[in-house]
Amino acid sequence: MFKIDTSKRTDESEIMDDFDLQGEELGRTLNDLDNINSWLGGNKITIKGVEKLLQKGSPKNTISIADIGCGNGAILRKLADWGRKNGYNLELVGIDANTHAIAIGEDLSAEYSEISFRSLNIFSEEFRKLEFDIILCTLTLHHFKDLEIINLLKQLYVQSNKGVIINDLHRSSTAYILFKAFCGVFVDNEIARKDGLISILRGFKKADLNRYKEQILAKNHSIRWKWAFRYQWIIEKEPNNL
Template identity: 45%
Template sequence: MSGKFKNRTYEEELMDDLAASGPVISQTLKELETINKWLGGNFVTIDGIVKLIRRRNPEKLVIADLGCGGGDILKLVAHWASKKNLNVELVGFDANPHIIEYARENCKEFSNIRFEVQDIFSKEFQQREFDIILCTLFTHHFTEKQLTGIFKQFKSQAKIGVVINDLHRHPLAYHSIKLLVNLFSKSEMVKNDGPLSVLRAFKRKELVQLMNDAEIGRFTLQWMWAFRWQLVF
């Protein structure tokens, strides 16, 4: 396997610029929602929630989505919960106020979804508690040291559990998304960040090591289509 995929890259994505704003943000978020829908990656998150509550009968769930983007995951959860007659309170967090502005407009038809501009490293956020924490295509934005602290933090914040849905660093995943975005994307951010996100992503042994470093003994890690890891703890 090429050395390019041996280790994670830490090159920042354009999306990491918290001041990013304007038409590129809305175009990017629209395209990401379409990509995740058609590649089936969103199912990974819903399936993770199902696994967490399988042996429970919750009257209400408070679910946080970190790095929520345009809110497409929360819309998906809201539809799923409605079909299951589950009472859910859904809160999306992002550190970029321009993304939150887009998300609020994108999800305005859902009374049980709200959004907050928040830094997950802030003391204010660290004092919050939720039933379930979701991270979809979010954890690859951080270093191993940061993730160890984040996962330890999640243990005290999530009453039921955490669902991580992120990418598998693999040549086929990289070249496939690069071809896809170059053919169809109108967003320079998507063209840059799509392939780069794969290079920032994980192999199984790296996620297992992160769980060990965070002293999390009970977790499940499953590979799912398309080149996604589902980590539930």
């Protein structure tokens, strides 16, 4: 029987890591990945995290939220709808190094005046100078190696006023098998299938997240397992840092 080794994070690259991917193929793949994320309840995890960080504030204040590695901006549009429904004044910024993904996001978000996009490398000095109330890292963290993750989270914590919300994959053989079966029935996009499986193997066990946590100078961490095989990690700024 085929054994799936999830003891360590894989170094295998995803097709979507290639920033030269563009046009109809990129648009269709981003759309399919967003549909999978929505079907499996991934968007709710991020939105619930935002609700938690905003529960002590006033909806009257303008809240700036950035999503790094935003792709086509799907979660930003979900947040915009949520903000409108709940009376929040949001400024939503999608940040991605792939200019082709940014162009798709701008086109899909044309009816959302509260959403803007910037094509930036999140390790660049230009990005480091930016500041937001909340920074989202939705299915982005697993693209990086451990040291990059630690350095990035330290940086994002400094750049945020209220906190950082990570929503990423649980590395699990069960998740791998179930996702493969799910794709066999519901997903006909080869890139989405292949990258989805690699993403799981690049994902995290709770011990990984706890190890990263120890390297970040923050007291308020909440790491919770969520269906379907996700971790929600909220790094909240201490009151005296707000």
